[in-house]
């Protein structure tokens with residue numbers, strides 16, 4: 665029997681220099697599952713996401729995405745992954761359209777022109793389609809980086825505090841995007857400090873402290889106040 669997980673993380677550890685950042689992390693997600701990751705500043709959340717997005721090498725352990733083991737040459741796997749993080753990965757000297765065309769060609773997206781119009785519409789940036797990104801506000805850049813991350817309909821979407829800097833409309837738009845990908849059986853890992861959003865959108869969650877998973881829960885079994893209580897308890901507050 666093959667492993668049906670879309671994402672499988674086994675005993676994953678990461679050292680940077682002499683410092684241990686992540687220690688024996690294990691979890692797995694099926695296609696279509698959404699995981700929220702909570703934890704205090706410096707817990708190792710962003711480092712975990714960098715490992716999952718294959719931009720950083722792990723020190724030990726095993727990582728499999730879509731049944732493919734992630735090795736140092738895992739470049740081809742990046743077509744299956746979308747990332748929304750503090751880094752927008754956008755080119756300031758290109759227009760919104762040119763940015764999406766660049767990424768779409770790199771990911772070999774079929775029917776690219778249609779896909780570009782579709783995502784631009786989804787993130788509400790039709791009005792500045794042909795404007796240079798350098799003229800965009802922070803929120804507009806964030807919207808475009810969401811469009812960039814979902815353009816190729818990735819199997820695995822990784823989100824690092826995606827709500828930061830978004831206005832109320834953009835928050836609703838992002839929720840729609842996440843739900844839409846979820847109905848298309850895409851797997852999502854989201855880091856957030858927003859317990860309510862994290863709980864609402866996910867099937868399960870974990871609390872990371874000092875590079876270790878200290879608690880794993882099923883989201884539907886927790887109210888917001890129960891989660892807050894558990895979080896404080898796990899942190900020893």
Ligand SMILES: Nc1ncnc2c1ncn2[C@@H]1O[C@H](COP(=O)(O)OP(=O)(O)OP(=O)(O)O)[C@@H](O)[C@H]1O
Pocket residue numbers: 680685703704705706707708709710711712
């Ligand atoms: N390139 C690096 N060199 C040295 N230490 C690093 C590096 N990147 C991260 N760290 C350390 O790893 C630890 C975890 O950092 P990380 O950014 O993963 O935390 P985080 O949980 O995402 O925090 P935050 O909520 O503040 O974003 C921190 O102690 C940080 O100082």
